[in-house]
Amino acid sequence: MNTPAIRVENLVRTYRKPGKGWLRRTPGAVFTALDGVSLEVQPGELFGLLGPNGAGKTTLIKILTTLLAPTSGEAFVDGLDVVKEAHTLRPRINMVSGGESSGYGILTVRENLWLFTRIYGIANAQLDARINEMLDVVNMQDKAASRVSHLSTGQRQKMNFCRGFITDPKILFLDEPTLGLDVNAARSIRAFLKDWMRLHPERTLLLTTHYMAEADELCDRLAIIDNGKVLACDTPANLKKKVQQYPLFELSLAPGSDGVAAVSAIPGVHQATKTETPDAVQLKVSLMEDAVIGDVVQSVVASGGRILTLRKTEPTLEDVFIELVGHGLSDRVTA
Amino acid sequence: MTLFIQAMLARSYARVIWMFRNRTWIIQETLLPILTVAAYAYCYRYFGAPEQFVGYVVLGAALSAFWFNVLWSMGAHLYWERDSGNLELYILSPAPMMSILAGMALGGFTTTATRAIAILICGSLLFDVTFNFSQWYLALLTLILTLTALYGLGMMFASLFLLWGREAWHIVNLLQEPVFLLTGQNFPVRIFLSLPLVIVGSALLIPLTAGMDALRQLVLPLKDTRIGLFPVAWELALLAVLGVVFISLARLSLTRLERKAKIEGRLGIRWQ
Numbered sequence: 001m002n003t004p005a006i007r008v009e010n011l012v013r014t015y016r017k018p019g020k021g022w023l024r025r026t027p028g029a030v031f032t033a034l035d036g037v038s039l040e041v042q043p044g045e046l047f048g049l050l051g052p053n054g055a056g057k058t059t060l061i062k063i064l065t066t067l068l069a070p071t072s073g074e075a076f077v078d079g080l081d082v083v084k085e086a087h088t089l090r091p092r093i094n095m096v097s098g099g100e101s102s103g104y105g106i107l108t109v110r111e112n113l114w115l116f117t118r119i120y121g122i123a124n125a126q127l128d129a130r131i132n133e134m135l136d137v138v139n140m141q142d143k144a145a146s147r148v149s150h151l152s153t154g155q156r157q158k159m160n161f162c163r164g165f166i167t168d169p170k171i172l173f174l175d176e177p178t179l180g181l182d183v184n185a186a187r188s189i190r191a192f193l194k195d196w197m198r199l200h201p202e203r204t205l206l207l208t209t210h211y212m213a214e215a216d217e218l219c220d221r222l223a224i225i226d227n228g229k230v231l232a233c234d235t236p237a238n239l240k241k242k243v244q245q246y247p248l249f250e251l252s253l254a255p256g257s258d259g260v261a262a263v264s265a266i267p268g269v270h271q272a273t274k275t276e277t278p279d280a281v282q283l284k285v286s287l288m289e290d291a292v293i294g295d296v297v298q299s300v301v302a303s304g305g306r307i308l309t310l311r312k313t314e315p316t317l318e319d320v321f322i323e324l325v326g327h328g329l330s331d332r333v334t335a
Numbered sequence: 336m337t338l339f340i341q342a343m344l345a346r347s348y349a350r351v352i353w354m355f356r357n358r359t360w361i362i363q364e365t366l367l368p369i370l371t372v373a374a375y376a377y378c379y380r381y382f383g384a385p386e387q388f389v390g391y392v393v394l395g396a397a398l399s400a401f402w403f404n405v406l407w408s409m410g411a412h413l414y415w416e417r418d419s420g421n422l423e424l425y426i427l428s429p430a431p432m433m434s435i436l437a438g439m440a441l442g443g444f445t446t447t448a449t450r451a452i453a454i455l456i457c458g459s460l461l462f463d464v465t466f467n468f469s470q471w472y473l474a475l476l477t478l479i480l481t482l483t484a485l486y487g488l489g490m491m492f493a494s495l496f497l498l499w500g501r502e503a504w505h506i507v508n509l510l511q512e513p514v515f516l517l518t519g520q521n522f523p524v525r526i527f528l529s530l531p532l533v534i535v536g537s538a539l540l541i542p543l544t545a546g547m548d549a550l551r552q553l554v555l556p557l558k559d560t561r562i563g564l565f566p567v568a569w570e571l572a573l574l575a576v577l578g579v580v581f582i583s584l585a586r587l588s589l590t591r592l593e594r595k596a597k598i599e600g601r602l603g604i605r606w607q
Contacts (some may be wrong), residue, residue: 008603015600016599019403062600065427066426066427066595066597066599067423067426067427067602068597068602069594069597069598070363087429088427090427090428091429093427094427095421095427099475100420101420102419102420102421102423102424103350103419103421104421106352106353106356106357107348107349107351107352108549111348111352114345115346115348115349116428118341118342118344118345118423119338119341119342119346119424119425119428119429119434120428120429121337121338121341121342121429121430148520163424191343209518
């Protein structure tokens with residue numbers, strides 16, 4: 001069996017907030033950022049960490065990238081201990097954080113990329129081609145000679161995105177990579193990530209995000225994390241299945257259609273709700289099993305209803321998150 | 336070793352480019368120190384001191400530029416790198432942190448050497464200072480040993496900044512003026528021989544003191560008068576020892592402080 005790209009066992013990380021009083025003699029409160037996290041990511045996976053601010057996603061990434069020591073527990077990346085074998089591990093990984101302000105404003109985009117790639121020991125001969133390739137991906141060739149201090153936040157974010165990929169890491173950590181980007185830029189970056197994984201099936205990507213749709217679109221598997229604990233870990237489809245107890249159908253009926261009462265009485269119908277708008281009547285039915293939809297359609301037609309559209313709806317990751325955490329991702333703002 | 340040199344040169348590039356793209360430094364860092372030099376030069380001339388004393392002041396101003404660079408660029412820069420998010424990228428990379436510090440030192444040295452040469456040229460022309468380069472090889476050795484020890488001290492400061500954060504700014508401010516006195520920026524340090532031993536001892540811990548004193552003895556000698564604190568050979572030996580000690584301590588403290596910073600979560604700006 002392959003060595004997991006990432007293996008984390010019972011990882012705990014606590015922070016002590018700054019002390020109070022003269023010379024900070026009163027110790028600060030202890031805050032637990034990670035509380036016994038365990039997970040495994042296989043080589044070639046695009047794995048997502050989904051959770052609200054303060055859930056512990058960034059702390060986990062910092063431990064995995066050797067920037068932070070765990071309080072207890074173990075973490076291995078590419079089979080190497082992130083604490084004891086950090087120096088061996090570092091050439092194999094890279095990280096990009098959304099909204100990061102790294103780089104030197106006095107240098108151009110090309111010079112910044114050159115600098116942060118040279119520290120990985122990559123030869124000058126290969127650098128130009130790699131820089132050009134990445135600048136093409138993010139559509140920034142025209143900014144290559146611009147000073148970083150003259151870039152917008154989004155352009156700077158794109159540059160940092162390039163920096164992460166130019167070193168061709170075996171395992172890449174992306175912490176909110178599309179944060180602050182406009183819709184088109186975020187879309188092109190998501191497309192690039194999918195292409196990169198397709199062209200480099202042996203590479204592994206760990207992505208943290210706030211955006212449910214992004215996680216749903218990109219990730220092979222994902223872990224939902226809140227208050228430093230992994231609440232669930234599976235493929236997006238399986239996670240959604242877990243919260244979907246009853247198949248849900250949505251029927252759009254011509255105005256004036258009725259028959260909800262009749263639908264509710266059909267054996268196998270769990271719940272039926274009707275919403276009227278001037279243009280249509282929306283009927284939502286949850287069923288004990290898919291086959292019951294035939295009886296529902298017959299009943300609606302029999303009671304004079306005219307069906308405009310019929311579709312089966314899937315629960316979203318937002319539904320999964322609410323089910324697991326008890327609130328929506330954007331319902332709580334924490335520091 | 337190749338990675339060390341690559342990383343060092345890459346990091347120094349940012350600093351050297353700054354010199355070319357930010358040209359206003361020429362005015363503030365060359366002409367302003369000359370004003371201080373002028374004040375002391377006129378003072379010495381008024382009291383009829385030997386002409387070499389004016390040279391001491393010019394040389395003192397040029398070498399003190401390196402002290403400024405070590406304090407503010409070396410020490411504070413690592414702190415600034417942390418706040419701008421670059422420090423995490425350096426630590427994350429396979430390049431040793433000592434190579435990044437060496438790059439900061441090399442870049443800082445390049446820009447400061449330009450500034451020091453400009454001060455020397457302007458000062459010499461304005462006050463008609465003549466340097467004696469008959470022992471140029473010894474003068475060059477003195478300069479190399481002084482700067483090695485000085486930048487070793489700077490690397491130590493850099494790691495301390497990483498640990499202390501904002502408090503380090505106050506320490507730098509505290510160190511700035513006393514060092515100008517202890518190194519004898521504007522006067523011969525031989526006068527320290529008449530002061531308590533602790534003052535000579537403290538002064539000699541700063542590489543600039545022995546370096547400046549040796550250089551003055553070599554390039555601005557006074558006939559029939561001994562102006563040096565100690566013979567040049569002794570001062571060179573001291574500088575060599577200081578260089579080895581400071582660079583070794585810098586390496587040691589950087590490793591320890593990086594570990595401590597990772598435990599306390601101080602490599603990023605959170606909780607600071």
